[in-house]
Amino acid sequence: MPATIYLHWAATPYNWLRPGLYHTIIGGDGRLHRLHAYSIDLPAHTWRRNSNAVALSCACMGGRPDPWSIPPTEIQLHALCGEAAAIARSWGWDAADISIQRLMTHAEAASNRDGRWMHDNYGPVIWGGTGERWDFLQLTRGGPPTGGDELRQRIRRLLLEPEPPVGLPAAMPGVGGPERLAFRRPATMRVRGQALAVELDSNGSSWALAADLLSLYEIPYEWDANRRRILVGSLDVVPSFRDDQVQPSVGWPLFEMTLQNGNAPVILRGILRDNRAWCRVLEFAEEFGITVSFEPFALRERRGG
Incomplete structure (x- = not known):
């Protein structure tokens, strides 16, 4: 089959999040949770249509007994x-390809x-049909059964607009773009007993170059420039699919760190700053099982050796 994008609703509350079913889940607040690389096939989102396909799903329509109580x-x-x-x-693709x-x-x-x-x-x-699946038949309660046509028309309009800066989302109609997360000052911290250059943002979080952190822990990786992602060869990482992962709303282009094996789960997301990949140091530690100490903030060894 040719490459295809399928649009789903998850029949869940707005905050539902689970890996393995869809490539990306969109929360009720519009937050994107990219859980798997788009270059791999997931096994069970659209019956007999899972090959060469991407599945996007909105966490909604989970009201009981009325699905429309969570539209x-x-x-x-x-x-x-x-x-x-x-x-x-x-x-x-261009707008004419959205069929x-x-x-x-x-x-x-x-x-x-x-x-x-x-x-x-x-x-x-x-x-x-039998009525088992009716995702986006309508976009609103009692609306016309033209949800697919309406969504494709929206997507065509977005493709006809000037392309937003790489990694940044298109703004909501009538709403300005995101304000860029500010960085206050450079600093250093100890990682495995060595000095690591970091940047402190306006929220007090420490950011470091992802390549520096991976190298300090001798974790093999490869930069995939076309998809703006780092492919990691570690076999002992279990992604936590954090709700507070970096979102486009920080105002910087984004990159993703993805495992090379299995269904290519996304480990974490970071920003591209000066064309280099930066990630939050504490999030990196939590995802890779690294022990942390505070006062001063420092990273030690990975758990389990």
């Missing part, structure tokens, strides 16, 4: 369309609305 929020839909547009642009054959909702995929008969129709009843 998709406008900021959530904007983030969903912005992420789909960014992926499409990275693949070399139902390349980008569809789970409701449309379940009903084979793209013309490819991949399975029995388990989509909306109004399209002759």
Whole structure:
């Protein structure tokens, strides 16, 4: 199958987050949780359509007994369309490429609305299906059954706009871009007994070059410039999928640190500053199992050797 983007809702509360099902989950507040690299296939998001595909899902529609008591929020839909547009642009697509054959909702995929008969129709009843999946059939309660067309039109408009600076999100209509996180001063800290140059941001967090931290702990890595990510060869890291991971709202271009093995889970995210990859030192320690001491802040050895 050609490369395809599928749009889902998770039928959950707004704060739901779980790896392994979707590449990215968008919270009710519009926060993007990129859990897996887009270059790998996940096994079970869209039945018989998981190969060469990316799955984006909004955490919403989990109300019981009424799903619409937790509807998709406008900021959530904007983030969903912005992420789909960014992926499409990275693949070399333009607005004319945003068709139902390349980008569809789970409701449309379940009903084979793209013309490819991949399975029995388990989509909306109004399209002759069993009603098991109806993700984004409508965008609002009682709205027309044109959710897929509406989302594709939004994504086309985003692709027709001037491309935002690399790594930055498109602004909400009528809302200015994000204010850039400020850095106050350089400093040094001890890491495995050695001095490490860091930068302190306006929130008091310490940032360091990801390459310096990985080298100090002798962790093999490779920089993937095309996708702005660091591929890490460590076999003993279990990503925690932190809710407070770095978001586009910090105002800097972003990079991701991803494991090379398995389904390529994202370990952490950081910023590109002066064309170099920086990450929060404490987050790096927490993700890689490194012991920490305070007063002064210092990193010691990795747990388990």
